[in-house]
Amino acid sequence: MLQISSATKYFKGQKIFSKLDLTVAKGCFHVIVGPSGCGKSTLFDGLTGVFPLDEGSLSWNHETLLSLKDHASYMQQKDMLLPWFSLLDNALLPAKTGGQDIKKATKQARSLFQRLGLKGYESHFASQVSGGMRQRCALVRTLMFNRDLILLDEPLSALDTITRRSLQSLLLLLQTEFKKTILMITHDIEEALLLADEIYLFSKRPMSISRHFVLDSPKPRKFNDPLLLNIKADVLDKLEGDLIHEQG
Amino acid sequence: MNRVNLLAVLFMGLILGLWEAFVRIMDVPIFILPPPSSIFVVALVRAPLILPHALVTLTEILMGIGLAVCTAIPLAIVMFAKPTLEKAFAPFLVASQAIPVFAIAPLLVVWLGYGIASKIFMAWIIIFFPICVSLLEGFKSCDPEFKVLFRLMGASFFKTLRLLYWPWALPRFFAGLKVGVTVATIGAVIGEWVGAQQGLGFLMIQSNARLQVDIVFAAILWLTAMGLAMWWLVGILEKKFITWK
Numbered sequence: 001m002l003q004i005s006s007a008t009k010y011f012k013g014q015k016i017f018s019k020l021d022l023t024v025a026k027g028c029f030h031v032i033v034g035p036s037g038c039g040k041s042t043l044f045d046g047l048t049g050v051f052p053l054d055e056g057s058l059s060w061n062h063e064t065l066l067s068l069k070d071h072a073s074y075m076q077q078k079d080m081l082l083p084w085f086s087l088l089d090n091a092l093l094p095a096k097t098g099g100q101d102i103k104k105a106t107k108q109a110r111s112l113f114q115r116l117g118l119k120g121y122e123s124h125f126a127s128q129v130s131g132g133m134r135q136r137c138a139l140v141r142t143l144m145f146n147r148d149l150i151l152l153d154e155p156l157s158a159l160d161t162i163t164r165r166s167l168q169s170l171l172l173l174l175q176t177e178f179k180k181t182i183l184m185i186t187h188d189i190e191e192a193l194l195l196a197d198e199i200y201l202f203s204k205r206p207m208s209i210s211r212h213f214v215l216d217s218p219k220p221r222k223f224n225d226p227l228l229l230n231i232k233a234d235v236l237d238k239l240e241g242d243l244i245h246e247q248g
Numbered sequence: 249m250n251r252v253n254l255l256a257v258l259f260m261g262l263i264l265g266l267w268e269a270f271v272r273i274m275d276v277p278i279f280i281l282p283p284p285s286s287i288f289v290v291a292l293v294r295a296p297l298i299l300p301h302a303l304v305t306l307t308e309i310l311m312g313i314g315l316a317v318c319t320a321i322p323l324a325i326v327m328f329a330k331p332t333l334e335k336a337f338a339p340f341l342v343a344s345q346a347i348p349v350f351a352i353a354p355l356l357v358v359w360l361g362y363g364i365a366s367k368i369f370m371a372w373i374i375i376f377f378p379i380c381v382s383l384l385e386g387f388k389s390c391d392p393e394f395k396v397l398f399r400l401m402g403a404s405f406f407k408t409l410r411l412l413y414w415p416w417a418l419p420r421f422f423a424g425l426k427v428g429v430t431v432a433t434i435g436a437v438i439g440e441w442v443g444a445q446q447g448l449g450f451l452m453i454q455s456n457a458r459l460q461v462d463i464v465f466a467a468i469l470w471l472t473a474m475g476l477a478m479w480w481l482v483g484i485l486e487k488k489f490i491t492w493k
Contacts (some may be wrong), residue, residue, distance in 0.1 A: 050396050070402060074397070074400050080393060082411070082415070084415045087409075097408070098401055098406050100402075145400075
């Protein structure tokens with residue numbers, strides 16, 4: 001279980017967020033939705049220890065931690081593939097840097113390539129394949145961390161709508177097939193509705209949780225699920241309200 | 249590319265043609281400025297005299313380059329790993345470039361002798377700096393987001409160096425090496441001017457004293473050819489190592 005309690009972060013004396021509480025139970029897929037620039041990525045930087053939190057505590061599986069650096073894998077909007085390595089070698093980076101058994105890791109990576117629709121592209125370079133393929137490879141690399149917790153920072157927002165749809169089903173596999181615990185940031189409400197067990201709706205500065213939705217309809221879900229449509233209307237209402245409030 | 253090559257050849261032809269015409273029309277004596285045509289002829293006809301000297305100079309330059317590469321790479325890595333050491337070393341590096349090599353060349357000959365060592369050292373001083381600085385700048389230009397990724401993967405400094413920083417800096421390294429190999433000739437030749445028994449610089453001094461200006465120019469022509477060949481070779485190496493661009 002991932003537990004974040006009273007997380008607080010200042011930047012140049014300005015409060016980005018304070019006393020933020022968030023829990024992700026083991027094996028759950030929680031999604032943070034919020035307007036861009038509200039500080040969602042700053043929260044992730046705090047979790048990963050890039051820019052540590054100023055106050056608050058973190059725990060993973062009841063172990064209190066300073067950061068999730070050694071416990072979480074991380075995927076972001078940019079695919080971050082190195083141009084001098086083939087897709088397979090890129091996927092093997094966590095194995096190479098983390099001192100995993102390379103032979104075993106290669107076998108694992110190859111089977112993940114097959115599972116995520118990259119078979120036949122192992123020796124291609126990032127520059128030779130489409131954005132969707134690159135993001136699939138980044139997803140394989142994320143899995144190759146072999147860590148139970150996955151942080152996703154708008155992983156699909158650089159992709160076109162059609163490619164995004166097909167990758168969303170792969171993100172769902174992280175939970176259903178690979179049994180990972182996932183915390184994802186997105187500003188795509190429909191994406192959140194399709195994937196999330198719980199949605200945290202964030203409001204702008206200082207960032208705070210303005211709404212919390214629990215979605216218990218089974219996955220994979222369809223867009224026209226009336227329950228989802230209800231929540232979607234709710235979320236949009238809330239976001240719009242914030243916007244008007246902000247302008248007023 | 250062929251168009252560019254053609255332009256380069258045309259431009260070169262124009263300059264040589266003007267030179268040739270100027271010397272012939274003004275009737276400049278050969279010991280003041282020989283025409284390019286006779287320089288080419290002398291460069292080929294006197295090749296048995298020039299080539300052994302060229303070989304010595306080439307050896308000095310190549311060893312200077314080798315020494316510079318072997319020392320610049322570790323120093324760039326150390327300075328990149330420890331920014332405090334970079335601050336400590338930087339003034340000395342800059343100072344090493346500000347010192348006119350002409351001024352210390354006689355001292356180097358006194359210290360290291362008339363042989364090949366003083367020339368290798370001269371070439372090394374000149375080449376070391378561009379390679380070290382460009383490699384360091386290459387390391388530093390690495391995208392911080394990749395550093396974060398490697399940090400999260402738990403990569404050690406040396407693994408990050410091997411898999412991320414080194415390939416990242418490789419284009420800059422080759423840019424520095426290109427500058428290095430072209431100026432390396434200067435170091436070796438100055439070393440030979442000051443005191444040597446062989447080498448193109450030695451040949452130039454000897455020929456100049458005998459008013460054999462055509463041989464001086466022929467030696468310069470061979471030196472230029474060597475510089476161009478090394479530049480071209482580094483370009484080939486660059487293409488071989490940097491396959492992703």
